[in-house]
Amino acid sequence: MEPDVLLKVNGREVPAAPGARLLDVLKDAGFFIPTLCDHPGLVPLGGCRLCLVEVREGRRTVLAASCLYPVERPVEVLTESPRVQAARRYLLTLLLARHPEVKAVTDLAARYGVRAKTRLEAEPEECILCLRCVRACAALGLNAIGTAWRGREKKVGPPFAEPPEACVGCGACAAVCPTGAIKVEETAERRRIWERDFTLVRCQRCGEPFATEEQLRWATRELTGSTPEEKLCPRCRRGAEAALIGRAFGLPAS
Ligand code: SF4
Numbered sequence: 001m002e003p004d005v006l007l008k009v010n011g012r013e014v015p016a017a018p019g020a021r022l023l024d025v026l027k028d029a030g031f032f033i034p035t036l037c038d039h040p041g042l043v044p045l046g047g048c049r050l051c052l053v054e055v056r057e058g059r060r061t062v063l064a065a066s067c068l069y070p071v072e073r074p075v076e077v078l079t080e081s082p083r084v085q086a087a088r089r090y091l092l093t094l095l096l097a098r099h100p101e102v103k104a105v106t107d108l109a110a111r112y113g114v115r116a117k118t119r120l121e122a123e124p125e126e127c128i129l130c131l132r133c134v135r136a137c138a139a140l141g142l143n144a145i146g147t148a149w150r151g152r153e154k155k156v157g158p159p160f161a162e163p164p165e166a167c168v169g170c171g172a173c174a175a176v177c178p179t180g181a182i183k184v185e186e187t188a189e190r191r192r193i194w195e196r197d198f199t200l201v202r203c204q205r206c207g208e209p210f211a212t213e214e215q216l217r218w219a220t221r222e223l224t225g226s227t228p229e230e231k232l233c234p235r236c237r238r239g240a241e242a243a244l245i246g247r248a249f250g251l252p253a254s
């Protein structure tokens with residue numbers, strides 16, 4: 001195993017595994033780093049730039065997006081230098097003008113003392129174009145949503161803004177969205193997302209609705225390649241597996 005790289009962060013020594021993402025190292029060491037587009041389960045994008053920090057190596061200093069920065073050599077890092085704060089305030093001013101009602105934005109703006117000045121949009125938008133939803137859908141191999149248009153017209157959604165055929169209604173996009181921009185309506189029987197309706201399947205043991213029909217078909221095909229004997233929610237499935245293991249080891253049923 002390669003020895004740790006010793007970073008100096010805001011004057012404090014912080015060991016880091018070679019190749020680790022600087023953002024993870026900083027967060028694990030307890031430093032606050034604002035992020036909007038990052039998500040631990042997704043491929044980093046470097047879109048929001050809020051995670052930028054000052055990295056000094058010898059006489060060279062750069063502002064780097066820490067979510068895209070692999071630790072390779074001992075460097076000095078400043079997480080809240082005047083330059084870093086000025087850059088974050090600038091980015092937050094733009095975000096706040098466009099998304100004045102998005103809590104993830106207003107919380108960070110308040111932390112950095114940024115107040116709304118001009119409103120660039122007649123209609124405030126909930127989507128901050130972090131593309132977490134698109135990356136989550138791509139990570140599942142579904143690619144039901146993507147981006148359309150460019151510049152200020154850029155939007156996230158299904159192709160041709162129509163109910164997406166490839167969508168299985170899993171709701172992963174909505175689960176990783178930091179702003180609540182993706183609307184999911186759910187009753188005991190149905191889930192509606194991206195203007196498409198899905199029928200919910202009930203667990204055959206506890207009766208709770210837990211997945212859409214399309215989601216189960218997709219998961220069965222992708223993950224197991226076989227049809228499960230029983231349609232069980234994750235909680236009942238864990239219970240069933242625990243009972244199976246218990247029986248294999250001759251343990252009494254709980
Ligand atoms: S819908 Fe949500 S997750 Fe998708 S880009 Fe917009 S803010 Fe990000």
Ligand code: FES
Nearest residue numbers: 046048049051067
């Ligand atoms: S979290 Fe690094 S650019 Fe958004």
